[in-house]
Amino acid sequence: MASDLATKAKEAFIDDHFELAVDFYSQAILIDPKNPELFSDRAQANIKLENFTEAVADANKAIELEPLNPKAYFRKGTACFRLEEYQTAKAAFEAGSTLAPEDTRFTDWIKKCDKCIAEEFGELPTRSSDATPTNVVDPSLTTKDAEQVKNISSEVTPTPSKPKYRHEFYQKPDEVVVTIFAKGIPSNNVSVNYGEQILSVTIDVPGEDPYIFQPRLFGKIVPTKCRYDVLSTKVEIRLAKAESIHWTSLEFVNNSLIVQRSNVSTSAQRPSYPSSRPTKDWDKLEAQVKKEEKDEKLDGDAALNKFFRDIYKDADDDTRRAMRKSFVESSGTVLSTNWKEVGSKVVEGTPPDGMEMRKWEY
Template identity: 65%
Template sequence: MAKELASKAKEAFINDDFDVAVDLYSKAIDLDPTCPVFFSDRAQANIKLSNFTEAVADANKAIELDPALTKAYLRKGTACMKLEEYRTAKTALEKGASIAPGDTKFKKLIDECDLQIAEEEKDLVQLVPSTLPSSSIAPPVSEVDLTPAPAAPAKAKYRHEYYQKPEEVVVTIFAKGIPKQNVNVDFGEQILSVVIDVPGEEAYYLQPRLFGKIIPERCRYEVLSTKVEIRLAKAEIIIWASLEHGKGPAVLPKPNVSSEVVSQRPAYPSSKKVKDWDKLEAEVKKEEKDEKLDGDAALNKFFREIYQNADEDMRRAMSKSFVESNGTVLSTNWNEVGTKNVESTPPDGMELKKWEI
């Protein structure tokens, strides 16, 4: 029965009835989900309908079932090229060419991929300056878009959400009790393909073309008891406007600037550590205060401190008594000295031979 449906699907494909072909191949797959040719042929029909992400998923499933099926690699490569994922396409095509080295179609498409990759590298625009340290690129947690944003589901069977950080996007599919072997996740340069296929149930597909490019080898997923968690490593540190391609502009994350005011003390490039100048100043003052002197130096230091901490009357008394006694008397009581105006000159630095209070 499955083969009969596949035969009718081929006839529909030849007659350019691609929607009918996809529908018939899907019914054949429901009856025999282990036939790689059904998936590979449905991939070709999906390519004709411009359903490129679905075509990639079908080709991946065909390759999983039969790693030696060359036309599955050819169709995956073709679909990825339509999605402008030339590196992913080239990898698939090179694998197919290694299995069928005499097939010239692979070489022609690989050459085209090389040309497009060279153009991409030539026109590449660096969105974030490479000299900017990562610590200044990363926005504070409060500014990262951590609120789950519901994405438009491909099927209503399972709900999915996503949130993002500067360097990754986390997609969660809320599917409970799904065995790990029934979950197939594939990563392309800008494709996420998720297929949850439980025998006896309708298969679930999530195959968006992503908002931005990712690094496939750094992406990973985990099948948990209540969900499937997928982590997509961003190729560029930008904020995605949505999970899917073409739904709003990308923006750069805000730099992580501390709210604390930076000290105005000088910091030199050659310094290994930023010095705490206020702390050093306090230490110097403490050392000066605690400095132990002998003789006249100790007395001078003692009376300088009295003068610095005195009020105006005391300073005038000290200055007048010091001047009138030619440096032999230093009084701190203005009433004892008198009311004659004298210049209030501090006794700092003068050598006194005798002190009287």
């Protein structure tokens, strides 16, 4: 049944009926949710519809199901590039290039990313408070065509009336903290991915509909400095800001004005109110909060995940490369920090005692 729907989706795609193709792929995924090809192909259809955020989510799922699929990395890179997330796009193209070195498309796109990254860094200092973010629009489209694409995107994107879990956020000068109030969720049922301006959270509990929270963020973040913790009553995500600007909302909206923070020392930004009460030591309070977060007792997978995230956060480039390469090539069964040991060979999977490695074919 899923294969029949996939065939119909491909036929619709060939006939340029991309919205219909997405619909057929979605029906097929409901029947066969572990098929990476379905997610990868739906990502391509979403790219054609300029649903780039949805395309990134589909490509990430395809990569999760099949980490050595170069096609999924290519489509993730393409969607991220159109979202102007050039660093994330370049990382995806580089990963795909290592898996398919004979495919010159990856090299071409990496060069495009390098050019855009250089231009982006050159423009950062001149950014003013009058700048208004704009959508990426294909210059070949007419105004009428662009409006039709926007209308199609808004129709295809589902907008649930009531989310399964409540979320909120607060911010500091250098980070945004997003809290999703999900109680008693095992850490291995939580997946969090970061882009330059995308947060993708999936909570998938067996027997329940998956919860997916995937906003396009108000401002850009630094994915390598972001982290998350799965606690007993919530999932706490810390997003490192790329720029010290005040976010007026968590999600990006077309008419948002980016307000640049004035270049004032942190001590001068401490709140001060006329009062007869003794002045609070805000530095001490902040240190106390950080100590409580550090001392929070984690166990099981949550403790192990935090341990590996701390190693990755403080590691040098070679150590990070070794961790990424060993984890991907071993299908998540080996995590090495020694680049000299794993850099020149393929890392074989090492299953736990009593289990065996199997390669699934679709």
